[in-house]
Amino acid sequence: MIGIYLITAFAIAIILFISRAKWLVYSLAGLFLLLQSAFTIYAGAHHGSSELIYFSFDSLGIILLITMSIIAVPSMIHSYIYIENHKENPQTRAIYLTSIVLLITAISAGYLSNHIAVTWIFTEITTLSASALIYHHRNKLALEGTWKYVFICAISITFIFIGILFLSLSLQHAGSDDLSFTNLLARKAELNPVWLRMAFLFIFTGFTAKLGLVPMFTAGIDAKDKAPAPAGALLATVLMNLGFVGIFRFYIVIANTPLLHWAQLVVGTAAFLSIFVSAVYMLKVKNVKRMFAYSGIEHMGIVMLGVAAGGIGYYAAVLHIILHAFVKSSLFFQYNQLYRVFQNKNIYHIGNYFKYNTTGAMVLLLGFISATAMPPSGLFVSEFLIFKSIFDQGQILLLIPVLLLLTIIIWSFGKNIFKILFVPAIGFDDSVAEKISPWESVTQFVLLVLAVYLGLNPPAVFVELLKDSVSLLPTLPV
């Protein structure tokens, strides 16, 4: 099935690329959504099996694939609204939709791959398709953003490749050249620790460009800023999850070797620095879209702290990354309505949003509550569990500065959001403000409610999948 999925998706992408008729491109986009859903259902039904040697439907892959397919639907709807509002010419529209289809396909395949080189190839394809999305507006700033994204991602991809080379060197001592995660895990005792360390450092650094963690986080911020918001929502959520998959699958291998403590240190340091960086930028950021992007870095920092802390932290990390995807994508979808009202993304020039678009303002408010992990947000549960796992590890000295930094982030996030919602913008002529239909916010509400539901009252299947996806990790002594 995955072969059929990939071939059909690429075929749809190619036809999209050459077709110019409006009805055709939109029906192809709809067809792709159908294909994506069918594939997700198929993957869910074939839990545990593998296909085409390099792909397996394991719990982590399935759970992220479902997240992805759920977000793909509103993403297409908002892309439609975006394209129609901007009256894009047929060529731009075709390129945009082709890139979205390729991006979603590559991310889906990347989630399910059980071979590190295959994950790497699909990560590379996401760079290609994402760069076309970032360059959508074809102006000077878009070009700058694209250039930075492409260049940093190219270097990161090379880093991952170097990591894979070191990994194969590490594996040579075990007399094997199969780089699948299953094989690595099976031969964990025979892996050469020196090369494994090098491999982990390079692979981790490489994937941080996608995950949005220190040190390679910068490119992602520019990318999410310049890409159209419906595409930015994908970049800021499901693409980050792909980076997480790359690191997490390899982390499972290294956690089962004596290098666990060292790996925890590496991941924990990068995670803490990410939260720190995010707090610093949040204080001064005035561009709404970049603010959302920096908030994403903070969340990835928290997720990786959970991974480093272990115990219940593993479970909470996967839960957090899924809930974050729902919340952050709804904020990005909402951003376009904000821009349509004020024609500006600078917080100084927008304000009193409740007056112009009450439904949209509600989404922003709820999204803010969710993104800062205040109850009843589902993120509250996962964040609480992550802090609990850090506490269980006795890392109070880490926990206190993290909580302080989070307070700073919540304060600056709140300050900006409340300015947008309630304080009138100076010099804004509200006679030109566009009226926005409340129906456009429905998808955002659905995503936010889903995040609350999955956090507070998770269905048994969901919990099972989460538990299963972290079951290969060692349980730490508490």
Add this chain to the structure above:
Amino acid sequence: MIHVLLITFIITLFYMAIANRLMTYIKVLALQGVLLFFVVFIQLSEINTLNLVLILLETIVFKSLAVPIFLGYLLKRNNITREAEPFLPNFVSLVITTVIVIITILISNTIKDDNLDKIFFVVALSTLFFGLYLIATRRKIITHVMGYMVIENGVFVLSLAIGNEMPMLVNLGIMLDIFASVLILGIFLNKIGDVFKDVDVDQLSNLKDY
């Protein structure tokens, strides 16, 4: 013989560190491609047609012909001045490159591993670090692309250091990586030439948080 080639490769790095003109960089990149081809050719234990074609494609056609010609075309098309404009004087560059090579020799001496060819490892790591250094210290965007190509060459040598038992998949991966990166780097460099008057890193600082 391989050692002579590899040492020549290191010398090209030194030459690049003190070169002033962009055309020199391009010529050195082409020379590196040829060197890499001979290194692989001598190292091959058995000559298998498919493998040979792949290697020829990767080194001679791609690294020595396509990329240099393309970069030269970019220089002409975008009217890029011929100076490399480093941030640091050439003498300092030379010293830093020497330090990079010495450090990699020291690092590789601490590693005891039979599967690893030391001299390959030293050359690979020095090339990697030198590529990063080149990116960090040159002002023009096109030199960043060249730095990236140097890194790619380093990765190529590294994959040789690890032995010939590379699975086909990884080999295909190298091809994909090269094609993809150069394709996008090239396209966007072309575009950047159209949009920005002078192709300089300082121009790329307009994306701000406020």
